[in-house]
Amino acid sequence: MESNKMVITRKIQLLIDSEDKEEVKKMKDQLYNWQWITYRSANMIMSHHFVQEQVKDFFYLTEDIKLKIADEKKEENGILKSSCQNTTYRLLSNHFKGQIPTNILSNLNNTLISYFNKEKSAYWKGEKSLRNYKKNIPMPFEASVISKFVYTPDRRNFSFKLFKIPFRTYLGKDRSDKKIMLEKIMNGTLKLCVSNIQLDKGKIFLLAAIQVDKEQHTLDTSIIAEASLSIEHPITVKIGKYEHTIGTKEEFLHRRLAIQAAIYRVQKAVKFNRGGHGSKRKRRSLVDYQHQEKRYVEYKLHLYSRMLINLCLKYQAATLLLLNQEEKEEIAKDDVFLLQNWSYYSLKEKIAYKAARAGIQMIVE
Numbered sequence: 001m002e003s004n005k006m007v008i009t010r011k012i013q014l015l016i017d018s019e020d021k022e023e024v025k026k027m028k029d030q031l032y033n034w035q036w037i038t039y040r041s042a043n044m045i046m047s048h049h050f051v052q053e054q055v056k057d058f059f060y061l062t063e064d065i066k067l068k069i070a071d072e073k074k075e076e077n078g079i080l081k082s083s084c085q086n087t088t089y090r091l092l093s094n095h096f097k098g099q100i101p102t103n104i105l106s107n108l109n110n111t112l113i114s115y116f117n118k119e120k121s122a123y124w125k126g127e128k129s130l131r132n133y134k135k136n137i138p139m140p141f142e143a144s145v146i147s148k149f150v151y152t153p154d155r156r157n158f159s160f161k162l163f164k165i166p167f168r169t170y171l172g173k174d175r176s177d178k179k180i181m182l183e184k185i186m187n188g189t190l191k192l193c194v195s196n197i198q199l200d201k202g203k204i205f206l207l208a209a210i211q212v213d214k215e216q217h218t219l220d221t222s223i224i225a226e227a228s229l230s231i232e233h234p235i236t237v238k239i240g241k242y243e244h245t246i247g248t249k250e251e252f253l254h255r256r257l258a259i260q261a262a263i264y265r266v267q268k269a270v271k272f273n274r275g276g277h278g279s280k281r282k283r284r285s286l287v288d289y290q291h292q293e294k295r296y297v298e299y300k301l302h303l304y305s306r307m308l309i310n311l312c313l314k315y316q317a318a319t320l321l322l323l324n325q326e327e328k329e330e331i332a333k334d335d336v337f338l339l340q341n342w343s344y345y346s347l348k349e350k351i352a353y354k355a356a357r358a359g360i361q362m363i364v365e
Contacts, residue, residue: 004214006356007193010178014197014204017159017166027165028204034139035199037100038108042133044095045088045112050130052087053120085113101163107140107194138196138207149186158182162197169206181210214359219318227308227351228323229344234304239315246307252300259293297343305350309358320355320362322348 016024089109096105115131122128141162149160152168159168171179184190185208196207227237234247266286312320348364355362 004359005211006214007209007211008353008357010176010181010208010210012178012182012206012208013170013172014167014206015170016204017168028199031165031197031199031204034100034104035137036135037096038104038139039133039135039137041092041096041105041108042112042137044091045109046116046131046133048088048091049113049116050123085109088113101141101145103141103145103163104139107142111140111194136198136200138198140194140196142194143192146192151186158186167204167206181208185210212357215357217313217359218316219313219359220316221318223315223317224319224321225312225315225317226321226323229347234300234347235308237308237311239311239317242315244311246304246311247300255296256293259289259296263289263293297346301343301347301350305347305354308351309354309360312355312360313358318360320351320360322351322362322364324365 016027018024018027089106092105092109093102112131119128119131123130145163147161149158151157152159157169157171159166161167169182181190185192191211193209193211195209198205198207223239225237225239227235230236232249233245234249234252236243236245238244263286266289270282270286308320352362
């Protein structure tokens, strides 16, 4: 039976809740040290499990040895002292015990092994390379380690303690549902699942994984919406005898190409800008334009995907079929213009997320 629950993620900026600048610096340094350890641990986990899966190849000259990657206590030919999952946890514990909360290491180990097991068949076929993690990797933790989750005195934000470090949220002019969701988590009406804390470009973010109910809609399993992501129109959808187009090539690309042209002009002028703090000040206008392009594309893709799901709900379509999508993504890889400007993969992701929340089954051909 399909679950009526799903997990969504909200990115929330955090500040260390202290007026003592020395304490803030000390806590931030500690977080960066934990992130460095998490980065090293993640790559160690993937490397060790890859080697465990390939260890038989190391003995291919010896015909009389039978090997099994399993606990020697549970399997006759097992060569491990414990389960596969426990081997890497013990490895991390031996290297980093006392330097980082074990809750982070445990959840990191569980999450990455889950990814590895899902993808390992693709590794052997050469369809996918082994994951490689960067230094800004998020640090996973269980909701149970959060304590004293309350409103701030102005009731505009929330404060809590995570691994004894005091945090407060910075919601700013929040126009989304973040504050409402945090209120429901505080009241116990929403469940916070294994979430992450991430340090990126000097800022701290909470990647809150929240379990929510799927939207309840009246859908007909006999009605199928056939959608196509094309060049002339971002989305063309056919439901029975009705056909709709969402967006146009000119409408989507006009603004994006204009921003890219501005980026090109600014790049040529960067060397003439006034400096003062290395390259940061010289490149400020360039970075602003790059962020502007990213925000524009995100807005458009969210708008197109929402319009598609609304059409499916209007006609009560229970299934959404993306036609010839894999073929189009392969074509886009060979066309520099399409690959740079059309954002097929991101649009597909946003459609999948909104479809799942609305209870619509999405199939990609």
